[in-house]
Amino acid sequence: MKAVTVLGSTGSIGTNTLAVLALHREQFRVFALAAHRNADKLFEQCVEFRPTYAVLASADAAMRLQHRLRAAGCPTEVLSGPRALDDVAAANEVDLVMAAIVGAAGLSASLAAARAGKRLLLANKESLVVAGDLLLQALAQGGGDLIPIDSEHSAIQQSLPDDRRHWPTDVRNIVLTASGGPFRRREVASLREATPEEACAHPNWSMGAKISVDSATMMNKALEVIEAHYLFGMRPEQIEVLIHPQSIVHSMVSYHDGSVIAQLGQPDMRTPIAYGLSYPARIASGAPWLDLARVGQLDFEQPDPQRFPGLALAFEALRMPVGACAVLNAANEIAVEAFLQRRIRFTDIHRINAELLASAQCTGCNSLEALHQLDAQTRLRAQQHVAQLA
Ligand SMILES: NC(=O)C1=CN([C@@H]2O[C@H](COP(=O)(O)OP(=O)(O)OC[C@H]3O[C@@H](n4cnc5c(N)ncnc54)[C@H](OP(=O)(O)O)[C@@H]3O)[C@@H](O)[C@H]2O)C=CC1
Ligand SMILES: CC(=O)[C@@H](O)[C@H](O)COP(=O)(O)O
Numbered sequence: 001m002k003a004v005t006v007l008g009s010t011g012s013i014g015t016n017t018l019a020v021l022a023l024h025r026e027q028f029r030v031f032a033l034a035a036h037r038n039a040d041k042l043f044e045q046c047v048e049f050r051p052t053y054a055v056l057a058s059a060d061a062a063m064r065l066q067h068r069l070r071a072a073g074c075p076t077e078v079l080s081g082p083r084a085l086d087d088v089a090a091a092n093e094v095d096l097v098m099a100a101i102v103g104a105a106g107l108s109a110s111l112a113a114a115r116a117g118k119r120l121l122l123a124n125k126e127s128l129v130v131a132g133d134l135l136l137q138a139l140a141q142g143g144g145d146l147i148p149i150d151s152e153h154s155a156i157q158q159s160l161p162d163d164r165r166h167w168p169t170d171v172r173n174i175v176l177t178a179s180g181g182p183f184r185r186r187e188v189a190s191l192r193e194a195t196p197e198e199a200c201a202h203p204n205w206s207m208g209a210k211i212s213v214d215s216a217t218m219m220n221k222a223l224e225v226i227e228a229h230y231l232f233g234m235r236p237e238q239i240e241v242l243i244h245p246q247s248i249v250h251s252m253v254s255y256h257d258g259s260v261i262a263q264l265g266q267p268d269m270r271t272p273i274a275y276g277l278s279y280p281a282r283i284a285s286g287a288p289w290l291d292l293a294r295v296g297q298l299d300f301e302q303p304d305p306q307r308f309p310g311l312a313l314a315f316e317a318l319r320m321p322v323g324a325c326a327v328l329n330a331a332n333e334i335a336v337e338a339f340l341q342r343r344i345r346f347t348d349i350h351r352i353n354a355e356l357l358a359s360a361q362c363t364g365c366n367s368l369e370a371l372h373q374l375d376a377q378t379r380l381r382a383q384q385h386v387a388q389l390a
């Protein structure tokens with residue numbers, strides 16, 4: 001029986017993870033569940049899965065949840081505060097950690113799981129974008145492993161040889177597929193009027209608000225380019241992005257002999273989640289079967305740089321000193337939040353990201369402390385841009 005901690009259990013990835021775990025109660029037990037504020041959903045999850053621990057951000061909210069759980073006869077102990085996330089990620093009893101917190105807020109617990117030698121199921125791509133080298137070092141020191149949950153990176157992992165020594169010699173390049181999001185066919189001039197509701201209406205995937213907006217700007221793919229660089233050791237020029245509106249081909253690897261190996265499936269996150277939970281075995285995920293005759297057609301096209309200017313920022317950041325990716329991520333988190341609050345326009349997200357990356361001073365930002373400082377400074381500067389634009 002494997003013990004699992006689910007960080008971000010109340011979100012889109014968190015609930016999909018619990019849906020897969022519910023199919024395999026004989027193989028997995030839930031050790032801890034962690035959310036930020038959504039105490040009602042966390043309460044329901046605790047009653048169903050009876051974890052040893054639950055975590056909420058605020059001490060008051062945690063105390064109220066503790067009373068509700070006691071009254072419902074649930075033995076779960078409720079913890080609070082940022083250290084609590086690290087503790088439930090690194091606890092001795094834990095085998096697998098699903099890192100599904102959104103944003104750089106997930107970094108500390110990802111690092112804690114890696115240092116403690118856990119199997120890290122990484123949905124929180126921002127951990128690698130902000131501190132890719134440090135997370136890989138922590139994994140090497142801890143002796144655990146990382147299985148990407150992001151659908152494209154799961155696809156690439158499944159399309160690469162198991163023996164990593166073949167990657168540098170055999171692989172020509174990797175191709176990340178992108179759906180094109182809700183604005184693939186919208187008139188570019190009208191993007192400045194796009195609303196949060198329109199930006200969050202992803203054509204294929206049901207996801208949290210932040211990643212949905214990232215898909216609409218294609219900053220999601222920009223973050224995924226950086227994620228792929230760290231996960232698979234690919235140089236920026238070996239990473240290609242191709243629009244595939246059906247989101248059936250989840251990504252592919254192109255080899256020197258002319259072969260292209262891809263992973264296909266329905267756009268359903270339960271598939272990469274089940275793969276990560278059971279690797280190297282395969283277990284049922286609950287996702288529907290792929291019927292290619294019904295899909296009928298698979299289309300591919302080049303991304304339009306006018307419509308999706310954010311994509312180029314990833315390649316720019318990868319050519320800059322290492323902290324540039326952290327700057328891009330922090331700027332984007334603040335800009336997306338401001339857009340969701342209707343304080344800035346959709347097209348301002350890219351303005352803020354591009355301006356902060358262009359003025360980034362990040363030489364020598366190799367330590368966790370330096371990256372934290374850079375992240376905090378960038379957030380402040382991005383807030384100033386938001387205030388000017390609002
Ligand atoms: N959704 C998807 O299909 C995919 C998501 N990802 C990645 O997975 C991650 C999660 O995405 P998604 O599930 O969509 O996001 P959601 O917004 O749906 O969920 C986010 C989760 O993180 C929790 N959370 C938010 N902020 C904090 C914080 N400061 N401290 C602790 N917990 C926090 C939320 O708690 P609460 O509910 O209490 O606010 C919630 O449980 C992201 O990094 C995203 O890029 C990658 C590929 C696909
Ligand atoms: C499901 C998943 O992995 C998302 O990251 C997805 O890829 C978003 O879709 P886009 O391809 O539109 O960014």
Ligand SMILES: [Mn+2]
Nearest residue numbers: 150151152224
């Ligand atoms: Mn993805």
